[in-house]
Amino acid sequence: MDPLFNATSAPNWTTSDTNNGTEYWNQFVQPVWRIVLWAIAYSSIVIVSVVGNVTVIWIIMAHKRMRTVTNYFLLNLAFAEASMSAFNTVINFTYAVHNEWYFGPVYCRFHNFFPIAAVFASIYSMTAIALDRYMAIIYPLQQRMSSTETKVVVAVIWVLALLLAFPQYYYSNTDELPGRVVCYIDWPEYTMCDFKKMYYVCVAILIYFLPLLVMGCAYRVVGLTLWASEIPGDSSDRYKEQLNAKRKVVKMMIVVVCTFAVCWLPYHIFFLLHEFLPDMFEEPFIQQVYLTIMWLAMSSTMYNPIIYCCLNDRFRAGFKQAFHCFPCVPQGSYEGLELKSARYYHTQTSVYKTSRMETSVSTVLQVGDDKEQHKMKALGGTGSGRAAMVSRPHSISTDVTSNGSSSLSFSKTISDMSSFYSSNNLQE
Structure with a gap:
């Protein structure tokens, strides 16, 4: 050469x-x-x-x-x-x-x-x-x-x-x-x-x-x-x-x-x-x-x-x-060297905080639901009053379900984003 x-x-x-x-x-x-x-x-x-x-x-x-x-x-x-x-x-x-x-x-x-x-x-x-x-x-x-x-x-x-x-x-x-x-x-x-x-x-x-x-x-x-x-x-x-x-x-x-x-x-x-x-x-x-x-x-x-x-x-x-x-x-x-960068820790921390927040919200709403049901039994109302009390816990239960579904969806989104950025981090 x-x-x-x-x-x-x-x-x-x-x-x-x-x-x-x-x-x-x-x-x-x-x-x-x-x-x-x-x-x-x-x-x-x-x-x-x-x-x-x-x-x-x-x-x-x-x-x-x-x-x-x-x-x-x-x-x-x-x-x-x-x-x-x-x-x-x-x-x-x-x-x-x-x-x-x-x-x-x-x-x-x-x-x-x-x-x-x-x-x-x-x-x-x-x-x-x-x-x-x-x-x-x-x-x-x-x-x-x-x-x-x-x-x-x-x-x-x-x-x-x-x-x-x-x-x-x-x-x-x-x-x-x-x-x-x-x-x-x-x-x-x-x-x-x-x-x-x-x-x-x-x-x-x-x-x-x-x-x-x-x-x-x-x-x-x-x-x-x-x-x-x-x-x-x-x-x-x-x-x-x-x-x-x-x-x-x-x-x-x-x-x-x-x-x-x-x-x-x-x-x-x-x-x-x-x-x-x-x-x-x-x-x-x-x-x-x-x-x-x-x-x-x-x-x-x-x-x-x-x-x-x-x-x-x-x-x-x-x-x-x-x-x-x-x-x-x-x-x-x-x-x-093991790719545990600041972004990785930030993503994991975000997922952890989101999970904790979801658990706390679900617990608070569940406690509220139990209290409403207890009040309904104590009052023992009739007619329209009883119907209103029955419908209210149902509404709260629906809200809890809706919030739980939303939270789960949000948690899944965060988890998917975590996986995406982690895999992207590996390929970079």
Whole structure:
């Protein structure tokens, strides 16, 4: 996947004629101090990315209530980013600095194959989240994806990712040049078309431009729906809290997508320029440009856990729980991770108060009914007086029945609303 190295001509080594014959030398040799600085920069990516994304995976997998549709896709995103950071970042850096392949032909195939698959899985997980948010907000009455359907979508994403990356695996090869070994992709040559350029253009479209276009359109509509529309003046507090919760989720995902787009844009531009203007990549300064661009692209794997921690209360609670042994980490409430948020307690308290109120009203009315019946028996009136006394308890009894029915209906409504907001809370 690295433009500097996917060429059979190996332009990074220059030949010069001497009296003893041909001498090979590497024009991209760097001083030790520069290599050390780059090593620190790339090592920081690997440490933060692997630790952060593994923690995200633990937060989702270890807590049943965190296994929602959105979080399943975030789990897939974290796995892809942690894997790419662990298996490719250091290797990329070593090859870029020394310009020599030390890792054998098998890992050469994996090195050229896996990054495309991981990036494809990452960006299409974000695309799936965008489409899920779009359906949940624009069409709220339609049924959401189940956990089984979500897992099927994740499996399909990985199958397509592996198929897209397969040509780089199939044509990868190693070759021994004078004084070094190189890992490259030996693309076939066709008279009808340039397969190499066509493939790289398709990859750039499929793993960057097309999904970003889809996510941009989806989040534009969702944003207009959530932010442009005014909240009705008589809306309940629960409606406003629900709306704010949806806004927070969408805001977090927009930040994730924008971060990915900014980090990978220079790499894809560099990638395409290398295919159409290869001569400019013979200059010695291009190595530093490439290391900078590659660092920015690889750094996208470490930002997402930081974004989740800053913008999502439950992930923040999970990170505090995971790193509670460190003195610099403040003690947080673990209940937030279990989705027992303030809205949940508020809803439960409202249901409890409503039930108590219903019981009290029913008791008072029942006592009043008993007193009226006792008075009627004591007076023992006749004629119209007795009829009036008989009809009055009947009226009270009817009122009690009516009030009880109304109270039960009201209690049921509150319970249904509680279930709705609780289930909505799980899916957010």
